Structures are given as structure tokens and as C-alpha cells.
Amino acid sequence: MSVGVRVWSSLSGQGEDALQDRATEKQEAFAGLVARHSRLMFRVAYGLLRNAHDAEDAVQDAFLKLYRTDAWRGIADEKAFLARTVWRVALDRMPTRTMEDITELSLASTAATPEQSASEADERALLRRLMDGLPTELREALVLSALDSLNSREVAFVLAIPEGTVRTRLMRARAELKKRFEALKGGRA
Secondary structure, three states: OOHHHHHHHHHHOOOHHHHHHHOHHHHHHHHHHHHHHHHHHHHHHHHHHOOHHHHHHHHHHHHHHHHHHOOOOOOOOHHHHHHHHHHHHHHHHOOOOOHHHHHOOOOOOOOOOHHHHHHHHHHHHHHHHHHHOOOHHHHHHHHHHHHOOOOHHHHHHHHOOOHHHHHHHHHHHHHHHHHHHHHHHHHHO
């Protein structure tokens, strides 16, 4: 079941008389919001939590909080506002990890052959390990920008830092990843 459907089905079960009385229009507007942004919110939560079930729960919690408080009405930049909301919910759910946990991360691959699958999984695991080794401030900006397709203004809003700081962190994160990748590549040759 998709995140958007789970969120909407959870909302529909709460006092249907009250929801019907409050307005079908509100439901339709919120359903549109869920449909437009549930994938983005999942990517943001997954980028932080690295677990699909936890990410779905974070998205659902974020949507429920927004619906109950009507905080979603009249927001200027939906994408940035929702990304920041789910980021904060995901931060609250984030487990503490040890370096051993981080080095054992692997990602599923949809490659056609076993060889391609193994190669892509190795590359993704290597990239994840390299990204996980970055300082938190650099990793957060990189995850939001590269994996979640947010621009520097939106990343700045999510992290509550100046836009120039985001650009600097992204530049430093990419340079550090390149340096680490080249060091590993040089060590294998």
C-alpha cells in the first residue's frame, strides 16, 4: 500500500461525521496535497532513516499532524515546507547507529543479471558508506540536494540555515566524496 493511500485511509477512519461536516472540499484539497508530495516526503524521510517502514511511518505522522492542525493551508512553498516537516518528524524517529551498522548497509538492485545486480549493489553500498562517513552537516545537505532533488533554497529552509551555507556544504561534501572515492580507487589498483 502506498504512503499516500495509507495516510488517507487513516484519516478517513476518524469520525466520519465530523470529517463530512467539516467539508468535502478540505478532504479533496488535502488528498491532492498527499498525491502531489507523498513521494518527495518519503524520499526525504528515507534519506535520513534509511528504512522504508520507518520512512513510511514518518510520512504518515507528518501528514496526520498537518491535517489535524490545518498547517498545510496557505503555505507559500509546499515542497520546502513539507520536506522540512517530514525531516523534523524523521529526526525524532532516527535511531542511533554505530559505525558497524553503517558499514553493513546495502541497497536492493533492480538489475537484469546477477552480475549487474552485484556490481550495482557494490557501487551503491560503497557510495552509501562514503556518504555515511561524511560529517553530519555535509551529509544532510547532500542527501536533501542530491537524493531528494531539492534546490539550495529549499535545503536551506529544511535545515534552517542560510542558502550560502548550503552551497558551501554541498561543495565541500562533493569534494570530500571525490577525494575518498579516488583514495579507494587508488588503493584497489
